[in-house]
Amino acid sequence: MMALNRQVILLLLSAIILAFVPAFITSKFYIDVLTLIFFTAYIGQSWNILGGYAGQFSFGGVMFFGTGAYASSILLTSFGIPPIFGIIVAIFAGALLGFIVGYMSFRSGLKGSYFALITLAFAELLRVLANSVEFTGGGVGLFLTFAPGLSNLQFKTPIGFYYFAFLLMVISILIALWLERSRFGAQLVAIRENEEAAEALGINTLKCKIYAIMIMGAMGGAAGTFYAQKYLYLDPPIAYSIHLSVEMLLVTIVGGMGTVFGPLIGAFVLHIVNEIARHLIDTPGLSLIVYGVILIVIISYLPNGLIGMFKKKMNKSKPTALKNFFSGDKDA
Amino acid sequence: MLSASLSMLPAAIINGLMYGAIYALVALGLTLIYGVLHIINFAHGAMLMLALYAAFFLFKLVQIDPYISIFIVTPIAFMFGYVIYRYGIGVLSKGKDQNILLITLGLSIIIENSALFFFSGDQQTVSLSYGFEAFDLGFMYLSYPKVISFFAALVICALLWALMSLTDLGRAIRAVAKERQGARLVGINVEHIFAVTFGIGIACLGAAGCMMLPIFYVDPYTGNIFVLVAFTIVVLGGMGSVLGALLGGFIIGITESVGGLLLGESLGQIGISLIFILILIFKPTGLFGSKV
Numbered sequence: 001m002m003a004l005n006r007q008v009i010l011l012l013l014s015a016i017i018l019a020f021v022p023a024f025i026t027s028k029f030y031i032d033v034l035t036l037i038f039f040t041a042y043i044g045q046s047w048n049i050l051g052g053y054a055g056q057f058s059f060g061g062v063m064f065f066g067t068g069a070y071a072s073s074i075l076l077t078s079f080g081i082p083p084i085f086g087i088i089v090a091i092f093a094g095a096l097l098g099f100i101v102g103y104m105s106f107r108s109g110l111k112g113s114y115f116a117l118i119t120l121a122f123a124e125l126l127r128v129l130a131n132s133v134e135f136t137g138g139g140v141g142l143f144l145t146f147a148p149g150l151s152n153l154q155f156k157t158p159i160g161f162y163y164f165a166f167l168l169m170v171i172s173i174l175i176a177l178w179l180e181r182s183r184f185g186a187q188l189v190a191i192r193e194n195e196e197a198a199e200a201l202g203i204n205t206l207k208c209k210i211y212a213i214m215i216m217g218a219m220g221g222a223a224g225t226f227y228a229q230k231y232l233y234l235d236p237p238i239a240y241s242i243h244l245s246v247e248m249l250l251v252t253i254v255g256g257m258g259t260v261f262g263p264l265i266g267a268f269v270l271h272i273v274n275e276i277a278r279h280l281i282d283t284p285g286l287s288l289i290v291y292g293v294i295l296i297v298i299i300s301y302l303p304n305g306l307i308g309m310f311k312k313k314m315n316k317s318k319p320t321a322l323k324n325f326f327s328g329d330k331d332a
Numbered sequence: 333m334l335s336a337s338l339s340m341l342p343a344a345i346i347n348g349l350m351y352g353a354i355y356a357l358v359a360l361g362l363t364l365i366y367g368v369l370h371i372i373n374f375a376h377g378a379m380l381m382l383a384l385y386a387a388f389f390l391f392k393l394v395q396i397d398p399y400i401s402i403f404i405v406t407p408i409a410f411m412f413g414y415v416i417y418r419y420g421i422g423v424l425s426k427g428k429d430q431n432i433l434l435i436t437l438g439l440s441i442i443i444e445n446s447a448l449f450f451f452s453g454d455q456q457t458v459s460l461s462y463g464f465e466a467f468d469l470g471f472m473y474l475s476y477p478k479v480i481s482f483f484a485a486l487v488i489c490a491l492l493w494a495l496m497s498l499t500d501l502g503r504a505i506r507a508v509a510k511e512r513q514g515a516r517l518v519g520i521n522v523e524h525i526f527a528v529t530f531g532i533g534i535a536c537l538g539a540a541g542c543m544m545l546p547i548f549y550v551d552p553y554t555g556n557i558f559v560l561v562a563f564t565i566v567v568l569g570g571m572g573s574v575l576g577a578l579l580g581g582f583i584i585g586i587t588e589s590v591g592g593l594l595l596g597e598s599l600g601q602i603g604i605s606l607i608f609i610l611i612l613i614f615k616p617t618g619l620f621g622s623k624v
Contacts, residue, residue: 057434104609121612122609129602253434296439299431
């Protein structure tokens with residue numbers, strides 16, 4: 001209970017600080033970077049639910065993002081339905097896609113590398129489809145107009161988008177906190193640690209994994225609407241880019257898989273690295289080279305991510321306080 | 333429209349066979365590595381891209397014909413693969429399946445973006461003096477490079493088969509693939525064999541890269557196009573099966589060109605990911621079990 005209070009207090013504290021950031025930082029650049037960090041943390045958290053908690057790595061997580069983005073954008077451009085309703089459709093579209101992909105691949109017992117690769121193939125399939133059919137605008141893409149207003153989920157200033165991304169990020173943290181405390185979350189962790197044993201304990205592993213990928217899909221769908229309304233353009237290579245699939249697993253692995261704050265910390269670290277690399281040598285490719293090196297180093301030497309590094313130190317010095325915060329109370 | 337497509341069908345099939353042989357070579361490297369080391373090399377496409385660049389620069393800087401470059405790039409690719417496994421992937425992965433997948437993913441990101449950093453994102457092609465000459469088959473023209481690549485790919489597949497079945501090295505590789513503890517007990521240096529196998533797998537890419545250069549273009553993202561193609565062939569043929577990789581290559585090559593003919597250039601690409609998904613869901617062992 002003690003640990004819970006501490007965690008909630010720290011969470012609230014950092015939330016309040018981040019909520020008031022726009023009052024102190026007026027530079028559009030920093031607001032945009034922070035917006036992007038929240039967005040990446042949010043989409044990383046969606047990957048974390050299936051990859052980090054349930055242990056099912058996906059290489060095609062972008063498919064939910066792209067499908068959600070197309071869902072709300074097509075509703076807007078073809079039927080005039082405002083994105084505030086469109087985002088709900090996007091969430092359902094993402095969850096439905098999650099159900100389809102999850103049902104097909106988990107029911108046939110795909111796991112590990114095979115599951116990772118089949119999600120990649122699904123994303124590729126959708127990219128080709130989006131490129132070939134008419135209602136997505138095909139290869140030309142969809143152009144959205146900028147009409148600020150809550151019903152369009154668009155805002156006059158970057159600060160509006162900052163709060164939109166901030167809200168998404170906070171919701172994703174709350175979902176992860178709920179997972180840490182719920183029976184469902186414990187079932188996912190059991191599946192990750194030993195699927196046969198989980199099955200033997202009476203957990204319906206198929207159902208749990210499908211639920212997890214549906215949550216991931218729902219979150220990805222909303223992310224798609226956010227992106228489309230902010231950047232006003234969508235085409236198949238953007239909607240189903242492998243780059244975003246990699247980014248969402250990267251921030252989570254760097255920060256710490258299966259932890260509440262891993263994706264957020266990973267997003268912060270990687271975006272700062274990215275900005276520094278861009279500042280030093282502004283040549284395309286450099287920051288991604290650094291990402292690749294970081295990924296390999298983390299996988300090889302810090303399998304629990306940056307959070308795991310803190311946790312180890314905490315274990316040595318102060319056993320309870322921050323450790324419980326960072327580990328999301330797992331062993332308290 | 334349809335009858336016009338049908339009359340072009342034989343040409344599409346022959347074109348598909350030509351590409352299929354090269355795809356098979358790419359997939360052969362992947363399936364060999366999987367069959368022996370049980371790892372999935374996600375950096376396969378990126379390494380193929382490097383081989384294409386190697387052949388490109390050999391042509392551009394010292395005017396070596398890409399088909400001659402096979403004899404230069406292949407051994408270099410072998411050494412690259414050997415070193416990168418022995419002192420890189422093998423050391424870092426610590427044996428976990430998903431670790432290796434992620435490490436090779438990291439490797440592919442590094443290779444791809446290093447290429448972008450050093451070679452820029454421009455598409456590069458070579459123009460050979462005989463590049464536009466073609467055999468007249470009556471119903472279609474078949475360019476020299478396609479035919480040379482087709483036969484060269486088949487020769488290399490045959491050499492690989494001979495290496496695996498007739499030599500001591502091949503016996504050792506097969507022994508390690510079947511029973512690595514037993515192989516260690518009879519005195520085979522398992523780590524060395526792993527690295528050699530990885531090297532051979534990458535050497536296949538070295539050769540494939542040289543053969544592809546006269547037909548395709550190369551840019552830092554070329555690998556992305558072929559990585560899913562290679563994985564599809566490998567799961568289609570059965571992970572670890574050499575014969576499967578060869579047949580899978582032909583099937584995918586034909587699917588691609590016939591799909592492009594019947595469905596149009598854009599939707600035609602759907603065949604590969606669709607086959608990949610369907611095979612994994614309905615027959616994950618592929619067409620030919622999983623023996624090396």
